[in-house]
Amino acid sequence: MTDQYASQQTDVWDVARAAAVLMDAEAQRVDRGPITAEWAGLDLDTAYRVQDEIVCRRVESGEHIVGVKLGLTSRAKQQRMRVDSPSTAWLTDRMVLPAGAPLVVEQLIHPRVEPEIVFVLGERLSGPGVTAARAMEAVSHVYGGLEVIDSRYTDFTFTLPDVVADNASSARFVIGGVARKPDEIDLALEACLLSVNGEVVDSATGAAVQGHPGEALALAANALATRQLALEPGWVVLTGGLTDAVFVEPGSQVSAEFCHLGSVTLRCQ
Ligand code: OOG
Ligand code: MG
Numbered sequence: 001m002t003d004q005y006a007s008q009q010t011d012v013w014d015v016a017r018a019a020a021v022l023m024d025a026e027a028q029r030v031d032r033g034p035i036t037a038e039w040a041g042l043d044l045d046t047a048y049r050v051q052d053e054i055v056c057r058r059v060e061s062g063e064h065i066v067g068v069k070l071g072l073t074s075r076a077k078q079q080r081m082r083v084d085s086p087s088t089a090w091l092t093d094r095m096v097l098p099a100g101a102p103l104v105v106e107q108l109i110h111p112r113v114e115p116e117i118v119f120v121l122g123e124r125l126s127g128p129g130v131t132a133a134r135a136m137e138a139v140s141h142v143y144g145g146l147e148v149i150d151s152r153y154t155d156f157t158f159t160l161p162d163v164v165a166d167n168a169s170s171a172r173f174v175i176g177g178v179a180r181k182p183d184e185i186d187l188a189l190e191a192c193l194l195s196v197n198g199e200v201v202d203s204a205t206g207a208a209v210q211g212h213p214g215e216a217l218a219l220a221a222n223a224l225a226t227r228q229l230a231l232e233p234g235w236v237v238l239t240g241g242l243t244d245a246v247f248v249e250p251g252s253q254v255s256a257e258f259c260h261l262g263s264v265t266l267r268c269q
Contacts (some may be wrong), residue, residue: 013041016053022050022054022152030109032152034153066096068220070220071088072163073219075208080244083159085160095172103172111148113254113266115241117144117239117261119182120139120234121140121231122138122139125221127221128222130221130222132215132218136214136217142187146173146256149171173238180260192206194246204243209240216240217237250268251268
């Protein structure tokens with residue numbers, strides 16, 4: 001092999017290399033430019049293969065899949081991130097922040113926090129053709145939650161394939177302590193106030209997410225079905241940020257106060 005050939009080899013991108021690069025950025029806490037800038041061939045299907053490769057490697061290292069999240073389901077998120085298509089990504093037990101546990105900011109690159117409506121499934125939900133009404137029948141309980149996102153890309157600048165490959169910026173999430181049955185509340189009208197250090201900085205209702213968070217759940221089931229996957233009983237589903245996410249730093253305290261789903265607070269250190 002000539003030297004020239006060897007150096008060309010290191011420039012070759014594939015699913016395994018993209019997965020390794022993104023996992024390394026997370027482990028080293030160093031952001032990087034979008035992969036599509038170097039690998040024009042990273043289309044959406046390939047990006048989901050990168051995402052799946054990352055979750056496989058996480059499972060091989062002992063993590064367990066606990067559910068899925070939706071990304072970019074609200075206009076607030078789509079406008080901020082300049083990506084207007086929703087996507088799905090994986091949640092593992094390593095991302096769970098127990099209620100009351102602090103968010104250690106230095107473990108992450110540049111975390112942001114966003115309020116979400118969270119479902120726990122009582123039964124398997126498998127597409128295609130899942131409607132919001134059918135999706136809601138599979139929900140056992142609804143919670144308020146906060147998701148901590150931490151894009152591995154500099155300044156959270158990415159295209160849809162980039163963010164899908166990066167497991168939709170997943171980092172941590174916390175679920176509130178108030179559980180409701182899905183038929184107890186009107187989720188489209190469920191209001192949420194987002195506060196930072198005691199000051200309200202944003203607000204939304206559940207309708208911000210695809211008109212109703214059940215639509216986001218149906219979207220997840222139908223999207224997974226295109227990859228011969230389904231939502232499993234007991235899985236957590238984060239339906240997507242209701243508002244734009246807020247940056248946090250050590251000492252910040254972020255709260256989401258829901259009408260019927262209680263308050264969820266995250267202390268950062
Ligand atoms: C992508 C993740 C989006 C949501 O709830 O919309 C997301 C990002 O904003 O970095 O988690
Ligand atoms: Mg989110």
